[in-house]
Amino acid sequence: MADPRKAKRTILKNFLQSDPGLPSSSACSSDESFGLNNSSPMKSNHSFLSAGAVSPARSSAASSYAMSPWSNASACPSPWTSMQSPLHSPHLTPLLDGRSYGCVATMVRQEGHVYALAVSGDGLLYTGSEGENIRVWKHPTFHEYGCFRAGNGSVKALLIARDYVFSAHHDQKIRVWYRPRKDSGAGRRVCTLPTMKDRIQSSMNPKNYVQVRRHHSALWIKHVDAISCLAYNEEQGVLYSGSCDKTVKVWRTRDWKCVESIVAHDDAVNSVAVAADGLLFTGSADSTVKVWAQIPGKAKAKHVVRQTLSVQQSAAVNALALSTDGAILYSGSADGAVNVWEREKPIYMNSILQHAGTLRGHRLAVLCLATVKNLLLSGSADKTIQIWRRDHISGFHSCLAVLQGHSGPVKSIAATVHVSISRGFLVYSGSMDRSVKAWWVEDDDSSPNRYATYYPTNPVLSPTWVQEKLT
Numbered sequence: 001m002a003d004p005r006k007a008k009r010t011i012l013k014n015f016l017q018s019d020p021g022l023p024s025s026s027a028c029s030s031d032e033s034f035g036l037n038n039s040s041p042m043k044s045n046h047s048f049l050s051a052g053a054v055s056p057a058r059s060s061a062a063s064s065y066a067m068s069p070w071s072n073a074s075a076c077p078s079p080w081t082s083m084q085s086p087l088h089s090p091h092l093t094p095l096l097d098g099r100s101y102g103c104v105a106t107m108v109r110q111e112g113h114v115y116a117l118a119v120s121g122d123g124l125l126y127t128g129s130e131g132e133n134i135r136v137w138k139h140p141t142f143h144e145y146g147c148f149r150a151g152n153g154s155v156k157a158l159l160i161a162r163d164y165v166f167s168a169h170h171d172q173k174i175r176v177w178y179r180p181r182k183d184s185g186a187g188r189r190v191c192t193l194p195t196m197k198d199r200i201q202s203s204m205n206p207k208n209y210v211q212v213r214r215h216h217s218a219l220w221i222k223h224v225d226a227i228s229c230l231a232y233n234e235e236q237g238v239l240y241s242g243s244c245d246k247t248v249k250v251w252r253t254r255d256w257k258c259v260e261s262i263v264a265h266d267d268a269v270n271s272v273a274v275a276a277d278g279l280l281f282t283g284s285a286d287s288t289v290k291v292w293a294q295i296p297g298k299a300k301a302k303h304v305v306r307q308t309l310s311v312q313q314s315a316a317v318n319a320l321a322l323s324t325d326g327a328i329l330y331s332g333s334a335d336g337a338v339n340v341w342e343r344e345k346p347i348y349m350n351s352i353l354q355h356a357g358t359l360r361g362h363r364l365a366v367l368c369l370a371t372v373k374n375l376l377l378s379g380s381a382d383k384t385i386q387i388w389r390r391d392h393i394s395g396f397h398s399c400l401a402v403l404q405g406h407s408g409p410v411k412s413i414a415a416t417v418h419v420s421i422s423r424g425f426l427v428y429s430g431s432m433d434r435s436v437k438a439w440w441v442e443d444d445d446s447s448p449n450r451y452a453t454y455y456p457t458n459p460v461l462s463p464t465w466v467q468e469k470l471t
Helices: 002-020 025-032 198-203 463-470
Strands: 101-109 114-119 124-129 132-136 142-148 155-161 164-169 174-177 187-192 209-213 216-219 225-235 238-243 247-252 259-264 271-273 279-283 288-295 304-308 315-323 328-333 337-343 355-359 366-372 375-382 384-390 395-402 408-422 424-431 435-442
Touching: 101 395, 114 164, 114 408, 114 424, 114 435, 124 155, 124 424, 164 225, 198 216, 238 271, 247 271, 279 315, 304 355, 328 366, 337 408, 355 395, 366 424, 375 408, 384 408, 384 424
Parallel strands: 114 155, 155 225, 225 271, 271 315, 315 366, 366 408
Antiparallel strands: 101 435, 114 124, 124 132, 132 142, 155 164, 164 174, 174 187, 209 216, 225 238, 238 247, 247 259, 271 279, 279 288, 288 304, 315 328, 328 337, 337 355, 366 375, 375 384, 384 395, 408 424, 424 435
C-alpha cells in the first residue's frame, strides 16, 4: 500500500510546479534569497553631467555571492554612473546663476528605464528601475549608499512607511523590506506578498479561486497582472496595491495578509491614494477616479464606492496626489491635463468632492504627480516637470516654473523638505531616458523676496511654448 504522506507530498509538488504564479525551486531561490547580485556592470556608452558635477571613472569587479540578509552596496555592482554632487556646498547662487530653481545633479543608468522613486525623511533616496535591484542613495551628496536585491521583475512602484520599504514589481508581487537603522542603506526582506504560506493555504479551498478571464481562474489574494501603484494608511496599518488586472488589494501589515480584493475599475488601475481619514482614491485607464470608504460598524470592513469622478472629454487617469492637508485631490490624465477636485468643508468621511478646475500646461500625458507644502509637481511625457503653486487664500493655482532637462518622458517624481539647502528643497525626477535628476527649488515661504525671484520663468529651463503661454 502506498504511503499516504508520500502521496500528499507528491500532490503538493505537482501543485507548486503547475501554478505559474508560484516560483519553481530555482526561481524561488532567486526570489526569496537575500543574496546580492554579483554580475559585473556594463560599460556606459555615454553619460549626462549636471552643472558643476564631476564624473570619476568607476569600475567594480564582481563580488562573491553573499548569503547575508543585509544588503551591502559595495558587494552589489552598480549600473549607475557615479557623480559628485555640488550640493555639499550651501552656496547655490553661483551654480544656478541667481535663478530660483534648476538642475543640480544627474545620475544615469547604463541600461534600463527608471520607473519609481521614493524619498525618506532621514536623507535617503530609493530608485527602482528595470533592473532587479533597488538602489539607495544618500542625499544631498548623492553617494550610492546601499542595494536591495529585489529578485525578478522590474520595480514599478516604491513606498516608504515607518521602518519598512514596499516595492511593487512587474512579476505581480510585493516585496517588504525592513530598515534596521533609518540612516542605513541596508535592508532585510521580511516577506513577499502574498506569502507562500497564504498561497498554499488558500489554494486548498476552491472558494478562494475567482475567474480572471475566460477559462482561467486564480486565487483572489493574488494579482494576475503587473502591480502599478502602492498607498499606505498609517492609522489603520493597511497597504493598498493597484494593478493592471483592474483590482485593488488590501493588505493588513500586522500579519501581512490580504484581507480584501476590490474589483475597482473597468480598466487598469494606474494610481491609488489614501487620505488621513481613511478615504481611498483610485485612478484608472477607464478615465474615472473613484472614491472609496469603509462601511463603519462592520467586523470586517469592506470598501464601497462613495463617488465617481470624471470630466467631459476625459482621458485615462495616470496619477493621483493629495494636498498636504488632504483637502484637494489632483488627477493627472493622458490628455496632459491635471484636474483639481476639492472636498467640501468641513472635511469628514462623507465629504463630496467637486471639480474645482483644470491645470493645463503639458502638451502630452501627465505620468506622475507629487505635492510638497502648497506646491504641486507634475511630470509628463513631454519630458518636462511643472511646478504649480496654490494660493492659501484664493485657492487658485499658478505655474511657477517648468523644469526641462530630461530627454525622455518623466515617469516618477518625489520631493523632500527635510533637506534644507539655501532656503529651498529638492525635487527628484526619474525618466525613461535612464536618468534621475535632482532639482533645487527655492522655498517661496522662506524667500524674503519671493514675488520678485520665484514667479519669473527661467528662459533656459523653460521651453519657448511655455514662455509664450505664461506671458
